[in-house]
Every structure is written in C-alpha cells, then in structure tokens.
Amino acid sequence: MYWYEYCPEHIESKYQLLVFKGNQPFLPLTDYYHDCLGRIDKSSATSYLNCLLPFFKWLEEESNFQGKQVQWNDSEEKIRVAVEDYLIHETNCKIRDKESFRIVKLTNKSPNTISRFLSALKSFYKSMIRLKQYLYNNPLIDGQAILHQYKEELKGVREVKPRMPSIAGTEQPIVHRRLTDSYFKIINEEWHPQIIDDIDLPYQVYQAGKKANWSQRDIVIARMLFETGARATEIIELTVGDYRKRKSHQEVITFNKGSHGKKIKFLRFSKETVKRLFHYIETERKKIDKDHLDFNALSDDASIFLTEKGTSFNYPAWYYHWSRAMKANELSLNPHKSRHWFVTSRLREIYNISKNEAEIHQRKNELIKYMKWKNPETMTVYEHHFDEAKHREAHEQMLKQMELREKEYNKQRKSSKKIKPKLQVIETINSEILDTDLQELLEGLE
Known part of the structure; x- marks a missing residue:
C-alpha cells in the first residue's frame, strides 16, 4: 500500500x-x-x-x-x-x-x-x-x-x-x-468535457455516502463538490483563513489549477452546507483536533478538514472513502464528474432564466470567469449539448403536431366522400417575399 x-x-x-x-x-x-x-x-x-x-x-x-x-x-x-x-x-x-x-x-x-x-x-x-x-x-x-x-x-x-540554408531557397522548408x-x-486521445445531465446525481451520491457511513467531513466535501464545481483538492485543502477572507459566510477562496498555490478563485455554496460545515468544525473536527479548538480559536493556516489522526486531510485519504461508497452502491463515478454536472446544471439554469440572448451571453461569461477556464472555447461543448436539447424539444413538438394532424386527416378522410386528392404545387414564388435565411435554407436543401 x-x-x-x-x-x-x-x-x-x-x-x-x-x-x-x-x-x-x-x-x-x-x-x-x-x-x-x-x-x-x-x-x-x-x-x-x-x-x-x-x-x-x-x-x-x-x-x-x-x-x-x-x-x-x-x-x-x-x-x-x-x-x-x-x-x-x-x-x-x-x-x-x-x-x-x-x-x-x-x-x-x-x-x-x-x-x-x-x-x-x-x-x-x-x-x-x-x-x-x-x-x-x-x-x-x-x-x-x-x-x-x-x-x-x-x-x-x-x-x-x-x-x-533557408535563404538559398533550394530546400523544402522544415515544418x-x-x-x-x-x-x-x-493516438485517439481527444479531450471533451463530459455532459452529466442527471439532475438527481448529487442526491444519489449523498445517499451512497449515508449508506457507507460517511463522516460529517465527507458529507460536507461531497456537497461542496456539487454546489461549487470545484476540483476535489481545491476543497479538501481549504484552510480556516480561506473562509475568513471572504465577506459572505457562503464563500471561500482557494487556489486554481496552474495558479501555483495562489488563492485566486472563490467558491460559493448553500446555507445548508454552511450549517453542516460549522457543525463539523464545532463537533467532529474539534474532537480530533490536538488542541480541541473551536472555529474562533483556530489560526488562519489551520486546515478545515482533518484526518482521524488530527492531521491535514489529503486527496488519497479522501478518495478512499469516496470510492468505497461508490463501489458499495454500484455507482461508477469519478469525483471530477461533479464538476461537469455543475457546469451542465448552471447552463440549464442560464437558459431557463435569461430573457434574451444578451442575458445568456453575459451569464455565460460570468460562468467562464467563475470556473477560471483559460480557454473560453471549453464552453462550446456544453452549449452544443443544450443546442441539441433545444432541437429535440422543438422537434418533439413538431412530431406531436404531425401525429395530431394525421389523426385529423384520417378522421376527415373517412367521413368525406372518396375524392381523388389533388396535390397543390406553387409553381413560382416571388423571391422578395421569402425571408433571406429561409431562402438560403431552401436552396441548401436542393
């Protein structure tokens, strides 16, 4: 081991x-x-x-x-x-x-x-x-x-x-x-963000942890994973000072991948998680802390999360509890997928509450800044998912209308006399009455 x-x-x-x-x-x-x-x-x-x-x-x-x-x-x-x-x-x-x-x-x-x-x-x-x-x-x-x-x-x-030499012009240039x-x-590695679109995923994980007898510490970390979209180490290695340095009691500051330990991003979580976090600090953590200190007495550099031995918690120690709970409940879930779930959920919310494209664009930029993505193009993969979802929804409405129309047609056909139907064809259309986008679409179908 x-x-x-x-x-x-x-x-x-x-x-x-x-x-x-x-x-x-x-x-x-x-x-x-x-x-x-x-x-x-x-x-x-x-x-x-x-x-x-x-x-x-x-x-x-x-x-x-x-x-x-x-x-x-x-x-x-x-x-x-x-x-x-x-x-x-x-x-x-x-x-x-x-x-x-x-x-x-x-x-x-x-x-x-x-x-x-x-x-x-x-x-x-x-x-x-x-x-x-x-x-x-x-x-x-x-x-x-x-x-x-x-x-x-x-x-x-x-x-x-x-x-x-290249100046001679007699050689093919080296690429x-x-x-x-x-x-x-x-040879076939191409990274794409994963789209985790199961709205009940966090609660399945919480339930798995409950069945595996997770400590208060592990429950708080799991809740913060899904509520903040942070990487596991960004949460596990939090200090008391990281919490005190934010004005809001629902926020902490932490490092980001590539920030060389500098605390450059903030995480925000729910009031329920705040309540659970302080309950952990004042009970479970205080009990295993070598000096049995409460939150107010702790120094800024004290680790929020501790091992059972009272030392600073780390990723391997945390992952042991995570993987044990997932295996026991037959869940195949890499903890990093909580980050993908967070982005997918935030985007769904953005599309639901925004009134126009300008608001959507603004909120997407806010999300990109919050996630500290170096490449904003990361967002396009998630957007593609929602573009497909919107298409499915609109297409499904069209199919339902077609189904209703088919029933109406058959009903009318049975009640009317048997008359050979005539196909009406519009032979000429004045191009000026066609919307430009629609005209391009129709031309593209030829």
Missing part, C-alpha cells in the same frame, strides 16, 4: 510531504515530489503523484518479467514491458508495436487519466536520472524516433550533403513542430 502524508506543522523537515510504502518512508517518490516543486505547480505535482501510486502498488503485486517481479529501478527494457502490461491489463488500453515505440489506443473502458499517468511516469524517471537514482536511460522516452527525425531534417536534397519523444504514444 502506497500513500503519502504532509509534514505536520510542528515538525521541522526538508520534506513537505512523505510517501510511505506500508509504514516505511519510500524515498524515490518522496524525492520525486520535491524535485517537481518549482518546476511545476504544487497541485500538478500532487496530481502526478496520485497517478503513480497505483502503478507502484501494481509493480509490487502484479508485475512480472521472465518470472521475476519488476523493480522501479530495473533496466529500461523491463520497465517498458511492465508499463505495457499495466496499460493492457489494468487500464484496458490496446497496444500496437510501431518501429521503436508503442502506440496506445484508449478503449471505452480506459480511464481518462492515461495521458497524465504516462506524463507522470516520464517525469518521475527524468527526476530520478537528474538525482542520480536511476542508472539507465528514461524508459518512457523514445530516443530512436527523435534521432531519426532529427537526421531527416538535416538531410538535404543533394546526396550525402547537408541542408542548404517546425514539437517533437514527441514519448515511447508510449496515445
């Missing part, structure tokens, strides 16, 4: 975080995490670490190379075989050989973290080589492909001659693009 714990505030250590294997510190992953800090932001380093923990557990329990368990510091050949087995058997990917690398094809059973896992593992071995703890080449890097492409770019049109050096290359 691999897990990690943040260093308690009262202990001086060069490590902010320790990774454990069972009850013993596991230094390779500990050193890796701290080597990442300063190169990437803290949340990304933690995300990478969370992707690696299951793989290291699998290495110890399931890996096999010629009858022996694979160690993390084995040769690059052994590591590549182990990673390939892991991708096939644990993540339901399909692997195909391609020259000096492997092509990875995701299936509908593959988790959406494969790319992050491969990036994390490549990053891990880069750190281990830099720290002189891994003695081979990086097993996640395809050196041969990079060398081959580099040679091709140097090759000129003249036999065994180097390329002429400059980022070379992928990955040994495992994903």
Whole structure:
C-alpha cells in the first residue's frame, strides 16, 4: 500500500510531504515530489503523484518479467514491458508495436487519466536520472524516433550533403513542430468535457455516502463538490483563513489549477452546507483536533478538514472513502464528474432564466470567469449539448403536431366522400417575399 502524508506543522523537515510504502518512508517518490516543486505547480505535482501510486502498488503485486517481479529501478527494457502490461491489463488500453515505440489506443473502458499517468511516469524517471537514482536511460522516452527525425531534417536534397540554408531557397522548408519523444504514444486521445445531465446525481451520491457511513467531513466535501464545481483538492485543502477572507459566510477562496498555490478563485455554496460545515468544525473536527479548538480559536493556516489522526486531510485519504461508497452502491463515478454536472446544471439554469440572448451571453461569461477556464472555447461543448436539447424539444413538438394532424386527416378522410386528392404545387414564388435565411435554407436543401 502506497500513500503519502504532509509534514505536520510542528515538525521541522526538508520534506513537505512523505510517501510511505506500508509504514516505511519510500524515498524515490518522496524525492520525486520535491524535485517537481518549482518546476511545476504544487497541485500538478500532487496530481502526478496520485497517478503513480497505483502503478507502484501494481509493480509490487502484479508485475512480472521472465518470472521475476519488476523493480522501479530495473533496466529500461523491463520497465517498458511492465508499463505495457499495466496499460493492457489494468487500464484496458490496446497496444500496437510501431518501429521503436508503442502506440496506445484508449478503449471505452480506459480511464481518462492515461495521458497524465504516462506524463507522470516520464517525469518521475527524468527526476530520478537528474538525482542520480536511476542508472539507465528514461524508459518512457523514445530516443530512436527523435534521432531519426532529427537526421531527416538535416538531410538535404543533394546526396550525402547537408541542408542548404533557408535563404538559398533550394530546400523544402522544415515544418517546425514539437517533437514527441514519448515511447508510449496515445493516438485517439481527444479531450471533451463530459455532459452529466442527471439532475438527481448529487442526491444519489449523498445517499451512497449515508449508506457507507460517511463522516460529517465527507458529507460536507461531497456537497461542496456539487454546489461549487470545484476540483476535489481545491476543497479538501481549504484552510480556516480561506473562509475568513471572504465577506459572505457562503464563500471561500482557494487556489486554481496552474495558479501555483495562489488563492485566486472563490467558491460559493448553500446555507445548508454552511450549517453542516460549522457543525463539523464545532463537533467532529474539534474532537480530533490536538488542541480541541473551536472555529474562533483556530489560526488562519489551520486546515478545515482533518484526518482521524488530527492531521491535514489529503486527496488519497479522501478518495478512499469516496470510492468505497461508490463501489458499495454500484455507482461508477469519478469525483471530477461533479464538476461537469455543475457546469451542465448552471447552463440549464442560464437558459431557463435569461430573457434574451444578451442575458445568456453575459451569464455565460460570468460562468467562464467563475470556473477560471483559460480557454473560453471549453464552453462550446456544453452549449452544443443544450443546442441539441433545444432541437429535440422543438422537434418533439413538431412530431406531436404531425401525429395530431394525421389523426385529423384520417378522421376527415373517412367521413368525406372518396375524392381523388389533388396535390397543390406553387409553381413560382416571388423571391422578395421569402425571408433571406429561409431562402438560403431552401436552396441548401436542393
């Protein structure tokens, strides 16, 4: 079992975080995490670490190379075989050989973290080589492909001659693009936000937690997930000061992905969740806090959510309770889907309450700013969902009208004499009386 714990505030250590294997510190992953800090932001380093923990557990329990368990510091050949087995058997990917690398094809059973896992593992071995703890080449890097492409770019049109300078105009220009050096290359990865349009999803999760005997802490976190649209770590790592710094008692400030720990976004939740949050702080949390402090006595840097041991709560510890509840209630639900559910629900509300397109546009921009999306185009995928929904609704009305008209027609036909119907055709239409958009539509149907 691999897990990690943040260093308690009262202990001086060069490590902010320790990774454990069972009850013993596991230094390779500990050193890796701290080597990442300063190169990437803290949340990304933690995300990478969370992707690696299951793989290291699998290495110890399931890996096999010629009858022996694979160690993390084995040769690059052994590591590549182990990673390939892991991708096939644990993540339901399909692997195909391609020259000096492997092509990875995701299936509908593959988790959406494969790319992050491969990036994390490549990053891990880069750190281990830099720290002189891994003695081979990086097993996640395809050196041969990079060398081959580099040679091709140097090759000129003249036999065994180097390329002429671009100013000479005798060579085809090189298309400059980022070379992928990955040994495992994903070919069908295209990220799209997921549309979670089940209005009862939060209540199914709350009920699952109740059946799994969730603590007050876990219930509050689940409610905040669905009510704020935040990532789990943005909630789990909240401090008392994050709550005090907002004027509204229904809000907190927190960091965002890529903000390098800076508190740049706010989250807003319901009055019911505020009531549950303070009940947790004044009862369950106060009981396990080492000084048994109430909210007013807590320092600003005190963690809102604590483990049963009274230490700061973290994602792996929280995810254990989440996944246990989901499995026990046969719910296949990644916690990140709560974020997609939030956006889908907010957009539905925007369409329902807005009086015109200007209001819709304004409220969409407000949502984009709240979510702190770097790329506003993310919204278009959700909009497409609602465009389809509006079409279905309008189309369904048309079908109902057709059904009613069909019944009326048949009724009239039976009651009237049998007269051969005449098809009326308008032979000419003055184009001036047609709406421009309608005319273009009709022309497009020809």
